[in-house]
Amino acid sequence: MSGSAPADWLLDLVGLQTASEGEVLEVDGRLVTVRDGVLRFDQAVTESQEQVADSFGFKWNKRETFESDASLARTRAWLIERYGDVADATWWSEYGDRPLVVDAGCGAGMSGLELLSDRIGKVRYLGADISSAVDVARDRFAERGIEGAGFMQADVADLPLPPSSVDVILSEGVMHHTPSTEATLKSLAIRLAPGGRFMFYVYNKKGPVREFTDDHLRMRLAEMSSQDGWDALIPLTKLGRALGELDATVDVPAPVDLLGIPAGPISVQRLFYWHVVKAFYDPNLDLDEMNHINFDWFAPLHAHRQTPAQVRTWCEDAGLIIDREVIEDAGITIIARKADR
Numbered sequence: 001m002s003g004s005a006p007a008d009w010l011l012d013l014v015g016l017q018t019a020s021e022g023e024v025l026e027v028d029g030r031l032v033t034v035r036d037g038v039l040r041f042d043q044a045v046t047e048s049q050e051q052v053a054d055s056f057g058f059k060w061n062k063r064e065t066f067e068s069d070a071s072l073a074r075t076r077a078w079l080i081e082r083y084g085d086v087a088d089a090t091w092w093s094e095y096g097d098r099p100l101v102v103d104a105g106c107g108a109g110m111s112g113l114e115l116l117s118d119r120i121g122k123v124r125y126l127g128a129d130i131s132s133a134v135d136v137a138r139d140r141f142a143e144r145g146i147e148g149a150g151f152m153q154a155d156v157a158d159l160p161l162p163p164s165s166v167d168v169i170l171s172e173g174v175m176h177h178t179p180s181t182e183a184t185l186k187s188l189a190i191r192l193a194p195g196g197r198f199m200f201y202v203y204n205k206k207g208p209v210r211e212f213t214d215d216h217l218r219m220r221l222a223e224m225s226s227q228d229g230w231d232a233l234i235p236l237t238k239l240g241r242a243l244g245e246l247d248a249t250v251d252v253p254a255p256v257d258l259l260g261i262p263a264g265p266i267s268v269q270r271l272f273y274w275h276v277v278k279a280f281y282d283p284n285l286d287l288d289e290m291n292h293i294n295f296d297w298f299a300p301l302h303a304h305r306q307t308p309a310q311v312r313t314w315c316e317d318a319g320l321i322i323d324r325e326v327i328e329d330a331g332i333t334i335i336a337r338k339a340d341r
């Protein structure tokens with residue numbers, strides 16, 4: 001599905017007067033091509049960044065693996081559990097009519113659509129992604145009849161947006177897939193206007209065995225094509241399903257501090273999942289949907305994990321005041337406000 005011409009507000013934002021399909025233009029020294037309604041910026045990326053882009057482009061184009069009612073409901077519930085009811089947050093009134101919301105690393109637009117919900121129609125939504133997933137996002141917005149959204153294919157670690165131009169940034173599970181989580185966070189914060197909100201999620205560090213096996217599989221998959229990597233993960237996904245269907249619980253008698261395993265009852269599947277290797281299980285999802293979640297974790301070569309203390313320091317350095325912090329074994333969710341200067 002082809003998109004319409006870029007929205008006028010998006011052209012104004014990046015400093016363009018007009019942009020026709022197929023036209024090659026220049027924005028602050030960067031070449032940009034208009035194709036299928038998307039602004040596509042020339043970007044010098046490393047081999048590892050290209051691998052990440054290919055992995056996510058492949059994953060998000062497999063729409064049948066994430067668009068079932070069960071999969072979308074699970075995503076929506078998990079987002080709201082961590083961020084709260086963002087769509088109806090009182091702070092939207094601080095940004096006037098049609099605030100600018102940048103979905104930095106939008107993928108297929110799933111997190112933006114599920115978290116922002118009806119708020120999407122009241123904002124200027126800009127989905128940005130380094131990969132071809134941005135085309136999937138554009139199509140999914142069009143299929144839902146959402147008009148006026150903008151999309152660009154660009155590196156979120158250095159978005160072609162003016163400083164202090166954005167009211168709200170959402171970066172759900174993205175910054176850790178760039179060369180440096182810290183550098184990307186600080187780069188995005190520069191684009192945020194004083195008083196603006198930055199909502200993001202990044203991976204938390206895990207126990208030593210899980211860290212080792214995760215990296216081992218990640219390096220193995222990096223040597224494969226995306227399709228071969230997808231296929232190679234199917235047996236692991238089947239194992240996760242088998243452990244889940246076992247429906248057994250073990251009572252860990254004492255903390256195994258050397259491995260980061262706490263004491264207490266835990267299902268066998270979750271013990272394996274958190275402390276050996278990620279093998280996702282949800283009885284409401286089919287095998288491909290569960291494999292999609294495992295692939296999301298293992299396929300990208302960049303998948304940095306960080307501690308809450310690191311994230312707090314980076315926010316402080318970037319002039320961000322944390323309003324909401326949710327720490328889980330899986331990751332760290334933050335809603336922060338850009339300090340007034």
